[in-house]
Amino acid sequence: MIPTSHAFKENVRHALGDANLQKAMTNLRAGFVERRALMISRLPEWEDLRDQAVAIKKHTLANLDFYLETFEQNVLANGGKVHWCRDAAEANAAVLAICRELGAKTVTKGKSMIGEEMAVNDHLEANGIVPVETDLGEYIIQIRHEGPSHIIAPAIHLVKEQVADSFRATHTTLDPRRPLDDARQMCDEARAVLRQKFLEADVGITGANFLIAETGSSIIVTNEGNGDLTQTLPRAHIVLASLEKVVPTLEDAATILRLLARSATGQEFSAYTTISTGPRRAADPDGPGQYHVVLLDNGRSALLGTEFEDMLRCIRCAACLNHCPVYEAVGGKSYGWVYPGPMGSVLTPSLLGIEEAGNLPNASTFCGRCESVCPMKIPLPNMMRHWREREFARHLSPASSRWGVAAWAFLATRPRLYHAAADAAAFVLGFFGKARGRFRTLPLAAGWTDTRDMPAPQGKSFHRLWAARDRS
């Protein structure tokens, strides 16, 4: 998908005026936030599990080359294959080559953020292969020709009437007068349509929540069962995974799995957690004949050893999105690419560059909820701050804000001058604002006063009051 992260402000204006989006986003709180809190309250070991999970990932990243090589050896030993890919183009080429060799016509897909990052559907389509998304949310956005707005609930920006319209426009062989008023009817319709696709597909593509070095396995976590039908019925199973998905052992994965579903959907455990190891065995009555892991770097190794390395612990649970006041207000598509919310504000500049995505780390109130709910304790606000610093250092931020910051810095490092200026401002604004108590407009402050009044100062500055308090 073509990024529009550079147009963040424009996207936001549009999002704030989108009545459907604003209605849909009200589902976030009950759907995710409350259920997560309930599940965590039932697990007294929560904080200790977080600490252990962080330690596991840190250990793995410090020895990433070893664990990836071991993973590959074990995949090979089980009869599978690992395709090392530096970037999305190499990964797309690898997927296409596997499909071509099998003469594949249709491909079913489980939800994969790496697939979104690669835009693998576009690549397959351009080469005459039909990709079918099978996760209900992904299917909905695929038939609407849009990108995901959330990393685990890709269609969360839509209301059910929009989904019904898309189903009617796409499933044209069905009775146009059929009722499609509630989610149940739409689920049943998608189930029937996609069941045929599962049975017809030549190749199944899934993502991976974990790669297990010890056994050469991949693990996916789903609720619908689509990922399992996707990988079980076709002739080949392709796993799309970025290199930081590897963990040493099944036990290490189990620790992080205890955090994942609770953080993501507020479940004790997802309906389906599936460990896949190699292709079907000789005596197996079903399963894919080939097992391929497309191992993608795409800028991740460049984060190792930098102030952004902690981002490689991310398990894509979306808790940071679900608890972000900015995300809740503007929706995921405002962020303009695959990864929205706080994790996207850190990751997107790393993957697309600060020129494209410099707006995103600025779209934060630094309230810190993202870091506090992150199961992997990723210091998201700090990393957004690092991006802001880089943006500032590279003169990418607008001149007005640079001047503003420079002027403030000049004052803030000269306390006498600062106090004099604060006293003067409090006096002047207090004098002119006395009658009304607030300002509807102020010079240079339209960004504030366009949407709310500025209260007029009453009395002295904070510093003066504090000093007076100390004296008394």
Added chain:
Amino acid sequence: MSDAREAMLGRIRRALRRGPLDEAATAPLAARLKEHKRNLIPQRAVALDHRGQVALFAAMAEGVNATVARVSAADEVPGAVADYLSRLNLPARLVMAPDPALEAIPWSARPLLEIRKGRAEDGDAAGVTACFAAVAETGTLMLHSGPESPTRNNFLPDTHIVVLRSQQVVASYEDGFDQLRRKFARQEGGAALPRTVNFITGPSRTADIEQKIELGAHGPRRLHIVLIDDDDGQA
């Protein structure tokens, strides 16, 4: 694409400011893999005796919309299955995984149950499988692929009935991993694990339309567990 492989490993090592790890450095890592030590396991299930774990398993499974029927012996299973299907007005037709554990059950005691043995196909409305273990901590069933247990039987039928013996209930996922390793380590030169291991916690579900939870997205709409109480009372 071995160029890409070397390039990626090279980038990682440069970022970590070192070359390839020597044997002194990899030995403890290899030992860590071999040992696959357990991390913290929540007390919820491990603190209970086995009876308590079985009860916890059933309660957790019911908490995620599975249903549990308890019977006291294998020969009561056909009746429990027939009753379940008739209570929901479902046809008395089943596809049964070719599993010896299921074949040992006296299905002929219920001649009205129509049973086809083998791999599930599209159109099989209900299926019965055995399972490998069950995890008390979250009410999770553990099944794996093999000649006797096609994976598709766990996903294609609308109704998935699982026959579980209470002795198969373990406390944690880690207990299940150890049992898997024990079972598959015996196979000479074979892989460490079967092709597929399914952890199943309740029926299929989605909340992708307005965050409203609907059961039966793509996998089974119903998950019914027939629990044979064969515990001999030991803790």
